[in-house]
Amino acid sequence: GAGVSQSPSNKVTEKGKDVELRCDPISGHTALYWYRQSLGQGLEFLIYFQGNSAPDKSGLPSDRFSAERTGGSVSTLTIQRTQQEDSAVYLCASNPTGGTNVLTFGAGSRLTVL
Amino acid sequence: QKEVEQDPGPLSVPEGAIVSLNCTYSNSAFQYFMWYRQYSRKGPELLMYTYSSGNKEDGRFTAQVDKSSKYISLFIRDSQPSDSATYLCAQGTGANNLFFGTGTRLTVIP
Numbered sequence: 001g002a003g004v005s006q007s008p009s010n011k012v013t014e015k016g017k018d019v020e021l022r023c024d025p026i027s028g029h030t031a032l033y034w035y036r037q038s039l040g041q042g043l044e045f046l047i048y049f050q051g052n053s054a055p056d057k058s059g060l061p062s063d064r065f066s067a068e069r070t071g072g073s074v075s076t077l078t079i080q081r082t083q084q085e086d087s088a089v090y091l092c093a094s095n096p097t098g099g100t101n102v103l104t105f106g107a108g109s110r111l112t113v114l
Numbered sequence: 115q116k117e118v119e120q121d122p123g124p125l126s127v128p129e130g131a132i133v134s135l136n137c138t139y140s141n142s143a144f145q146y147f148m149w150y151r152q153y154s155r156k157g158p159e160l161l162m163y164t165y166s167s168g169n170k171e172d173g174r175f176t177a178q179v180d181k182s183s184k185y186i187s188l189f190i191r192d193s194q195p196s197d198s199a200t201y202l203c204a205q206g207t208g209a210n211n212l213f214f215g216t217g218t219r220l221t222v223i224p
Contacts, residue, residue: 004157031209033209033210040122040216041216042116042118042120042202042214042215042216042217043158043202043204043214045212048209048210055210056210091157091158093157095209101146101148101163101206101208101209101212102160102163102209103158103160103209103212104159104160105150105157105158105159106157107155107156107157108156108157
């Protein structure tokens with residue numbers, strides 16, 4: 001696609017429910033990143049994919065968070081048993097190879113946990 | 115201590131003013147410095163990218179890195195209402211290792 005697409009754009013869920021957030025990177029981009037943006041916290045790195053592998057998942061805050069990528073394209077970030085502190089904007093970014101520093105971000109998925 | 119510190123603002127200026135946005139960083143080993151611009155309800159977009167120290171100019175925008183004081187600066191000349199956005203500084207060794215500031219929200223008043 002022309003840009004990085006994320007869905008849903010907004011998600012409101014109840015505490016304890018599981019959520020899935022989807023990212024469709026720019027076609028041909030092998031590197032994909034998930035970040036979290038909380039109010040007053042800036043962008044927080046979560047996980048990095050090169051192809052379908054995740055060589056760096058050091059930013060995942062707990063074992064309730066997981067992510068996968070299939071076909072070297074679409075990625076899904078799953079948050080199990082959501083907590084109120086998970087409320088944030090989850091941003092996905094991609095770049096052609098991971099060898100450059102330029103990230104193209106999607107518009108994000110805004111998650112609100114009630 | 116955060117890797118990159120940024121004054122969150124908000125900052126309001128009249129149209130045509132010169133805007134100065136600043137960040138400080140703590141890790142001198144990181145050589146890549148970036149500024150991203152983020153409009154409301156949108157993802158960040160890369161505005162400026164510099165390696166090591168010095169200035170880089172692109173139109174009305176100038177990015178500056180001062181390694182002696184560990185300052186990252188973005189200057190916007192002849193600011194326009196369309197420049198109203200949140201500006202994020204970032205520093206790192208690569209896309210896998212980038213540290214972002216919290217962002218400064220800028221409003222340019224017509």
